[in-house]
Amino acid sequence: MCRKGIVCLSRLTCLLLIVCLVAVSVSGCKKSATVEPIKIGFIGDLTGDTAIWGQAGSKAGQMTTDEINAAGGILGRQIQFIPMDGRGQAVDSVNAFNSLVDQGVLCVIGTNFSSCNKAIAPIACQKKIPLLGTTCTNDAVTVDQATGLVYPYSFRIGYTDEFQAQVLGKYAATELKAKTFASFLDMTQDFAQTETTWFNKAFVANGGKMVGTVSGRSGDNDFRTQLTKLAAMKPDVILLPWFYKDVALIANQAKELGMKIPFMGPDSWDSPELMGLAGPALEGSYYCSQPAFARPETKPFHDAYVAKWGTEPEAESLAVHDGLYWVKDACERAGKVDPVALRDALESTVNFQGLMGPITVDIKTHNPSKEASLFHITGSERVFVGDFKP
């Protein structure tokens, strides 16, 4: 009896202890919920071939988070910026997204790759967590191509491929007076095909003609085979929708082959590194970019970034900066911090003033209406030509 009593007692004590613990932890949770920071996720390529953009975005996010927190946070709550590595790969980016959702984020900013965001968008809708793509430019990022309907939870900060290709195509035909063009496609990237199609439409509409296409694969390093073929087509301009490191290789090899045809490229050329890698070889070429550091209002951000990190920022840095302020703006308009309310507020955004220009969201496509900046490469410098719409 006595023994049994002790056992009972110890069991009772255990039970009591557990109850106490649970009670404490639950009340602890409740209490801390009001002061816990708002978690905002970021996915970028932090370690792969294109880590230059992922890291530029991550650094800008940390800097902007500090700035917002110092000014009182969002609706009185501090924010916590959580960067995750997506390696520029769809599978890794989806894993990163799921892991961020498990950590209880309000929304996710990133990535800058259409291939990654196309994979994440349906999952974002399933989990009801808004996804704000930075400079990913493919239509399919925000619109389900099978149904033609917008992904309710997928947004973007930058413009689309269709848009920038039309700007380039029109400029080539009307301002550069080019009669013919050929395209050199990166077959590993969707945007290369989309941009060729839309460049062609705008170019033909303005009296030009396409003389042919060749294609290659990023990572091949040697492109002289295709360049030799391109040179034989004798186009007035060559559309080159590749990432800047390949652009550098292609331009240098074209120079080696004695080619003097100017190249035109989209925002995937946009990196301060490009001039160091292939400035002289790109003489006379044009590219268009998200409105970025040519805008005077970006100067304080640029200087603060350089002072803090010691490197030049990328357009991606501005996109992440704008993304965070856009989330802040939407939360304040919604009056609460909640993923579903945030989504509604993002969708109804009118004329939000970001450093990359104002954002007004088209409810049918979630594409912001904005302008594209055009740059001319001369004397190994990028010279700002102006902002254009197609």
Next chain:
Amino acid sequence: MFLQQVVNGLSVGSVYALIASGYSLIYSLLGFSNWAHGDIAMVGAYIALIAQTSGHVPFWLAVVLAIAGAGCVSMLSDMVAYRRIRNNHSPKMFLMIAAMGLSITLQNLIMVTVGPRFRTYGDVIPVRSIRLGGISLGVLDLLTMGIIVVALVALGLLIGRTKFGLGVRAASSNMVTASVLGVDVNLYIRLVFLLAGVFAGMAGVLLGLKYNIYPTMGSIALKAFIACVVGGLGSVPGAILGGVTIGVMEALVGGFISSGLRDAFTFALLIAILLVRPSGLLGKNIVDKA
């Protein structure tokens, strides 16, 4: 245009050949594919870059340092990653997996310490070309091809005509017999890793000069590996033949059929060779291709 494409192909093929010969050396001795070989070339390229930008040494000295450094890293890689597995008499597959691990380790090491940016050696050899009857020959290409030919001939003489080469050939033909007959097999393995590393270092610097320098630049070794299989795994002349064949074939397919289908042709050739002549063009009869 045909001749120009052949020239383009030879220029790429010679780089494949240089990397493939290092692959083949190690395969001939140890019978496994050293997947980290391309990354040793990458380390070589970075050693030259750091020596040039931070050490401010003249470029020729940076190249010498890169070649010596890559040789040492290659030899170290054997001591750290492969020797124990070999001494335990584990399956060859283990060596290959260790090599993959080493490859990822080297890439990430460079990414963390130097950073992921694309780099160049600057204007060491300016982009220039010589026009010759409608064909444009890059100065850098001619230089690269010249260096590669000299290096490969020297390698041939080293393996074929010296006592060291005799030892390597003995060890690769039968390691146990060679060691019974008094060849210090472990010493020879170390020296072959050193030699393969020297070739990788040279290839790394040439790749850096021709293209860019970045942490995953070693992935070109995949094509070199195909070149090895096509030419015959374990045969150095086969590796050279395979490299040049693949380079020229890629250029011609890219130029006259479709640049998009280029890799499909390369891999189709690989499959065809494996089906019709599994030991490769100049290979010995090999049973276990790990």
